[in-house]
Amino acid sequence: MAGTPAQMATMANDAYAIIKSIDPKATVLTPAATNSSGASWLDGYLAAGGTGADAVAFHGYDNISTTAEDLSGFIMPGYQHVLNAHGLAAKPVWDTEGRRHCEPIRP
Numbered sequence: 001m002a003g004t005p006a007q008m009a010t011m012a013n014d015a016y017a018i019i020k021s022i023d024p025k026a027t028v029l030t031p032a033a034t035n036s037s038g039a040s041w042l043d044g045y046l047a048a049g050g051t052g053a054d055a056v057a058f059h060g061y062d063n064i065s066t067t068a069e070d071l072s073g074f075i076m077p078g079y080q081h082v083l084n085a086h087g088l089a090a091k092p093v094w095d096t097e098g099r100r101h102c103e104p105i106r107p
Helices: 005-022 038-047 068-085
Strands: 056-060 093-098
Touching (some): 038 056, 056 068, 068 093
Parallel strands (some): 056 093
């Protein structure tokens, strides 16, 4: 996104209201933050009023590799810290995209 966190918050909140008006049972996620720096983006997005979501989305990959240990020990604590700071600790967090690092195949 080329806009500001406030612009994204407005769009996401509008989308949330529209989706829920059509299907109140739909699960609506936040825009997905990416990798370990995503917690900082999420903080700015939430501070700008991006509260229209049933769950928080993120893309669970990083620049080099992402293992289960990376997610639980490095990436997720940053996201949980941000959610706690905004009073959203109870929101589910969904990993909506990821990859696992593999060495290239060489002949």
